[in-house]
Amino acid sequence: MYTKEFFIDRIRLFWEVSVKLWHCFDARSFRALWALEELGMTYELELLDFPPRAREKRIFTVNPLGTVPVLETDQGSMTESSAICEWLAEQQPQSGLGVAVGHPDRPAYLNWLHHADTTLTFPQTIYLRYSYLEEAGRRQPQVADDYRRWFFGRLKLLVSTLESQQFLCANRFTMADICVAYALSLAEDLGIDADLPPLVKDYLARMTGRKGWHRAKTVQVDAAKALGIEPIAPARLIRAAIEKSAG
Numbered sequence: 748m749y750t751k752e753f754f755i756d757r758i759r760l761f762w763e764v765s766v767k768l769w770h771c772f773d774a775r776s777f778r779a780l781w782a783l784e785e786l787g788m789t790y791e792l793e794l795l796d797f798p799p800r801a802r803e804k805r806i807f808t809v810n811p812l813g814t815v816p817v818l819e820t821d822q823g824s825m826t827e828s829s830a831i832c833e834w835l836a837e838q839q840p841q842s843g844l845g846v847a848v849g850h851p852d853r854p855a856y857l858n859w860l861h862h863a864d865t866t867l868t869f870p871q872t873i874y875l876r877y878s879y880l881e882e883a884g885r886r887q888p889q890v891a892d893d894y895r896r897w898f899f900g901r902l903k904l905l906v907s908t909l910e911s912q913q914f915l916c917a918n919r920f921t922m923a924d925i926c927v928a929y930a931l932s933l934a935e936d937l938g939i940d941a942d943l944p945p946l947v948k949d950y951l952a953r954m955t956g957r958k959g960w961h962r963a964k965t966v967q968v969d970a971a972k973a974l975g976i977e978p979i980a981p982a983r984l985i986r987a988a989i990e991k992s993a994g
């Protein structure tokens with residue numbers, strides 16, 4: 748029985764979806780930007796100064812949390828970077844960047860998408876906050892160091908996977924690689940990457956060697972320059988300022 752929804756779904760697969768990405772330089776919204784570039788989709792980019800909550804009040808018109816990413820779509824908005832990547836892959840199933848329901852690696856795919864943010868990115872944001880973002884008197888070196896160690900402890904699943912695979916799942920590059928590789932690139936921005944295991948460093952180099960990664964980087968640099976925003980990851984800028992003031 749062919750319903751109206753059946754035909755609308757099929758037409759949508761061939762119709763370019765219209766999306767607008769709200770993004771800050773090298774923030775987690777970079778996952779979505781990289782995904783859009785890998786997919787070759789057309790999109791509108793709204794680059795904001797960091798932190799948007801303090802510097803770009805218009806973010807609150809699209810997200811009460813005041814965070815990026817926000818992906819506006821004709822089906823509603825999304826605010827979670829890994830979920831955005833998953834949704835984008837679903838719009839272009841022929842791209843192979845998603846892993847379909849029923850594929851033997853579907854559980855691994857979903858697991859990596861969530862692992863990327865909740866397990867690998869979150870502890871690094873605590874490290875960033877208590878090492879650099881807080882005012883001098885509120886920094887907590889002990890907390891920062893505990894969460895840095897937490898991050899390195901949680902790399903075990905990735906290391907054991909990379910011992911036998913080039914990609915995280917389905918034997919090909921997918922959104923799972925985008926989401927995890929972004930978390931690893933954050934370690935570079937935080938200056939803690941020297942301790943990454945060699946297999947992880949090699950994997951990150953392979954992922955950041957992709958044309959899609961370079962296109963996304965170029966897009967955000969051009970957008971930042973056009974708006975007078977410093978084209979450097981905020982984590983790097985803040986670290987440099989604090990290290991300079993400490994002499």
Ligand SMILES: N[C@@H](CCC(=O)N[C@@H](CS)C(=O)NCC(=O)O)C(=O)O
Binds near residue numbers: 775776799800828829
């Ligand atoms: N879990 C969300 C986290 C979103 C988030 O916290 N984004 C950060 C940038 S990485 C942000 O906008 N922070 C600004 C703020 O909290 O003021 C995701 O994966 O997208």
